[in-house]
Amino acid sequence: MNCMNQLRIAWLLPTAGLYWQPLLSEFTRLFPQTTVFAGLFPGFIHGFEESFLLKEVGGMKVMGRNKPSKTYSSFFTYLPPKIIVQLLDFKPNVIFSNAFSLWxxxxxxxxxxxxxxxxxxxxGSSPGVDYQGSWFRLLLRRIIARITDGFITNTSAGKAYLTEFVKARENSIFARPYLVPxxxxxxxxxxxxxxxxxxxQHPVFLYIGALFPRKxxxxxxxACSMLQTKGYQDYTVLIVGRGTQHQELESLVKTYNLDNQVKLVGFVEYGGLGTYLQNADVFLFPTLEDVWGMVVPEAMAFGKPILCSKWAGAVEMVVDGxxxxxxxxxDSEELAELMIRFINNPDLINKMGEKSQQIMASHTLEAVSNSLADVVEFVWNGQQKTV
Incomplete structure (x- = not known):
């Protein structure tokens, strides 16, 4: 097939998060014959309706999920095998499929x-999803890697996991952030x-995400209670999101006497998060474990400096200092000291925020789509990577 843009592309996404939609829309511009198959679909973001063809397969079930903890919970996701009937009917040339799933x-x-x-x-890579201690899972993933044509991953850590543990061919792995805002x-x-x-009270530190222990x-x-002890009270922490830990966090706010500094905003629709990102001075991401962390590049796109956990995959987007x-x-003491830097040196906010925007300038949806087009060409034509 000479015209690459005439290839039929299928995306298999058990849960197609809202943040996928801009990328799928841009990718479809390059490959008009793209169909997205989703187990669960939350509905289109306003402005992205019909920007890509969606087929909701349904029937997805999550089984054996443990109570939210400080690491990723172990569970099994059942995905309906009828996806194969739909794929054989669609006749894709290339399939992008999410992780080591049943699909x-x-x-x-x-x-x-x-x-x-x-x-x-x-x-990406993190202990809770890598299963490095499970010989059976690793063996299965190594078998899968031998018959897989290519991999995409957001991080160099993801590439290291695929090469060192899964034993995937290094030249088949394309490592660059594809989940961009x-x-x-x-x-x-x-x-x-x-x-x-x-x-x-400024500076305003913002967190967006789920409210459960792993975050x-x-x-x-x-860390905020330590700021109180050190005499720092003129700042605000906005926590946007919902989850099982909401009541516990409210109790901690009262216990630490932080009612004037910490505000639990609750759930905000995806399309309204920009208001909070624009308003914030610094974005906080204190996660104990995250494969990626889409909120980090989202905040960077709005020109915000980032305080990022070293256990977030998206930490690779942060140039320390x-x-x-x-x-x-x-280490709550370390986080408190970093917050104090922004409180005492507000000039850092604009300086570091501008650097965030500069970094994001090379991580556009167009650039990502062109990179994915290279992946399609590589697996379809069997060419060696040039980058």
């Missing part, structure tokens, strides 16, 4: 019949009226 395994098993190529989407998607809805009701918010509040600081989330 990925089925796509690989039916490769001889479908005559398609398979690219595995591996967001679109400011338009985050700015579809104004939240200013809600935000105006929140009493704030390290209890360590953040401990230039567009933010990297810290150990288990």
């Amino acid at each position: 990925t395994l089925l796509a690989l098993l039916f490769k001889p019949w479908g005559k398609w190529r398979v690219v595995i989407i591996c967001d 679109d400011i338009r998607a985050l700015s579809q809805k104004s939240e200013e009226s809600k935000l105006d009701k929140v009493k704030q 390290g918010l209890h360590k953040l509040l401990k 230039e567009n933010g600081y990297v810290f150990d989330p288990h």
Whole structure:
């Protein structure tokens, strides 16, 4: 097939998060015959309706999920095997499939019949999802890697895991951030009226994400209590999100006497997050473990300096001392000292925020789509990578 843009591309995404939509929309511009198959789909973001073809397969079930903890919970995701019928009907040339899922395994098993190529989407690496201590899982992943045509991963840590543990061919791995934000998607809805009701003191430190132990918010509040002890009270921490730890965090705020500094905002729709990102001075990401951390590049796109946990995959986007600081989330004292730097030196906020935007200038949706086009060409034509 001479015209690459005429290739039929399938994306297999068990849970297609909202942040995927700008990328899938841009990718479809390059490959019009793209279809996204999703187990669960939250609906289109305003402005992205019909920007790519979606088929919701349904039938996804999560089994054996443990109570939220300080690491990724172990669970099994059941995905309906009827996806194969739909793929054989669609006849894709290339399939992008999420991680080492059942759909990925089925796509690989039916490769001889479908005559398609398979690219595995591996967001990154972290102890809770790598299963380095499970010989069975590693063996299965190594077998899968031998018959997979290519991999994409956001991080160099993801590439290291794939080469060192999964034993994937190094030249088949494309490591660069592909989960990058679109400011338009985050700015579809104004939240200013809600935000105006929140009493704030600058600098404003912002966290966006789920509220459960793995996100390290209890360590953040401990750091804030240390600021109180040191006499720092003129700042605000906004916590945006919902989760099982909400009540516990509210209790900690009262225990540490942080009612004037820490505000639990609650859930905000994806299209309204831009209001909070624009309002913030510094973005905080104290996670104890995250394969990626989409909120980090989202905040950087809005020109914010980042205080990022060293256990987040997206920490690779932070140049320590230039567009933010990297810290150990288990060390609340270290986090408190870094927050004090911004409180005492507000000039750092604009300086580091500008650096964040400079870094994001090379991580556009267009650049990512062109990179994915290189992946498609590599697996379809069997060419060696040139970058």
